[in-house]
Amino acid sequence: RCNLTACSSKMHPMWQGPLAVPGGDRQSPIDIVVRKSVLDTELKPLKTTYDPKTCQQIWNNGYSFLVEYDDTTDKNTLKGGPLQDTFRLCQFHFHWGETNDWGSEHTVDRRLFPAELHLVHWNADRYSLFEEAVMEDNGLAVIGVFLKVGKRHEGLQKLVDALPTIRHKDSVVEFTCFDPGCLLPANTDDYWTYHGSLTTPPLTESVTWIVMKQHIEVSHDQLAVFRSLLFTSAEEEVQKSMVNNFRVQQPLRGRTVRSSFT
Ligand SMILES: NS(=O)(=O)c1ccc(C(=O)NCc2c(F)c(F)c(F)c(F)c2F)cc1
Numbered sequence: 001r002c003n004l005t006a007c008s009s010k011m012h013p014m015w016q017g018p019l020a021v022p023g024g025d026r027q028s029p030i031d032i033v034v035r036k037s038v039l040d041t042e043l044k045p046l047k048t049t050y051d052p053k054t055c056q057q058i059w060n061n062g063y064s065f066l067v068e069y070d071d072t073t074d075k076n077t078l079k080g081g082p083l084q085d086t087f088r089l090c091q092f093h094f095h096w097g098e099t100n101d102w103g104s105e106h107t108v109d110r111r112l113f114p115a116e117l118h119l120v121h122w123n124a125d126r127y128s129l130f131e132e133a134v135m136e137d138n139g140l141a142v143i144g145v146f147l148k149v150g151k152r153h154e155g156l157q158k159l160v161d162a163l164p165t166i167r168h169k170d171s172v173v174e175f176t177c178f179d180p181g182c183l184l185p186a187n188t189d190d191y192w193t194y195h196g197s198l199t200t201p202p203l204t205e206s207v208t209w210i211v212m213k214q215h216i217e218v219s220h221d222q223l224a225v226f227r228s229l230l231f232t233s234a235e236e237e238v239q240k241s242m243v244n245n246f247r248v249q250q251p252l253r254g255r256t257v258r259s260s261f262t
Pocket residue numbers: 001002003004005118120130131132134142197198199200201202203204
């Protein structure tokens with residue numbers, strides 16, 4: 001099973017993390033400077049195939065909430081784009097702020113979004129488990145989608161309705177029949193891609209990031225329910241709202257961000 005490691009420091013829920021990471025020259029997230037991205041005409045359209053029936057559970061891991069899929073078969077795959085191999089979806093989760101003014105991990109020309117969706121896939125052509133792939137250079141592919149506040153996202157509502165049942169850290173509920181494809185923007189041909197890392201410990205530099213140019217819209221009220229989640233478990237006396245669960249931007253260190261569009 002793949003899950004986000006809970007990581008928070010006493011001072012501030014926003015993860016501080018180790019100062020230096022071994023190697024540490026391809027860390028995520030980053031600011032995407034549009035005019036410095038390089039068009040790569042070899043980049044193909046993304047090909048995603050997701051089966052809603054393989055959705056298994058939704059849980060609060062103390063840092064975000066995750067929707068996990070059965071990744072023991074090739075039912076949920078990501079191919080094409082910058083990828084040579086077939087990657088399997090294992091989970092998706094979000095990062096968000098305490099207000100609509102910030103919350104995303106990546107930025108575009110320093111522009112912050114209120115939240116960001118991450119669909120986490122691992123290279124099933126080369127590895128047999130997520131846990132293996134997460135340690136390898138070309139092990140993971142994460143699709144990032146920015147969220148903006150606007151009209152209500154009908155497909156998201158089923159997920160929003162489940163959140164009150166997993167308010168506390170480590171709570172899990174069964175969650176079935178959810179199509180993650182409904183969270184992708186209409187246009188998935190336009191994206192930026194670069195080599196980076198997990199944005200939470202162990203920050204392994206194993207991720208091919210694919211950040212969508214087009215955002216999705218969710219309502220103010222839907223996003224407010226994200227903020228009703230708690231970092232803390234039921235037993236803890238002081239309850240802390242799960243907000244600002246994003247990492248600060250990391251240096252580009254000479255990396256090139258490629259774009260699939262002009
Ligand atoms: N925000 S993001 O960059 O999209 C991101 C995606 C996945 C994970 C994750 O799976 N962490 C837990 C986790 C590990 F970090 C491992 F290294 C490992 F081996 C696991 F099995 C595992 F569940 C962390 C961050």
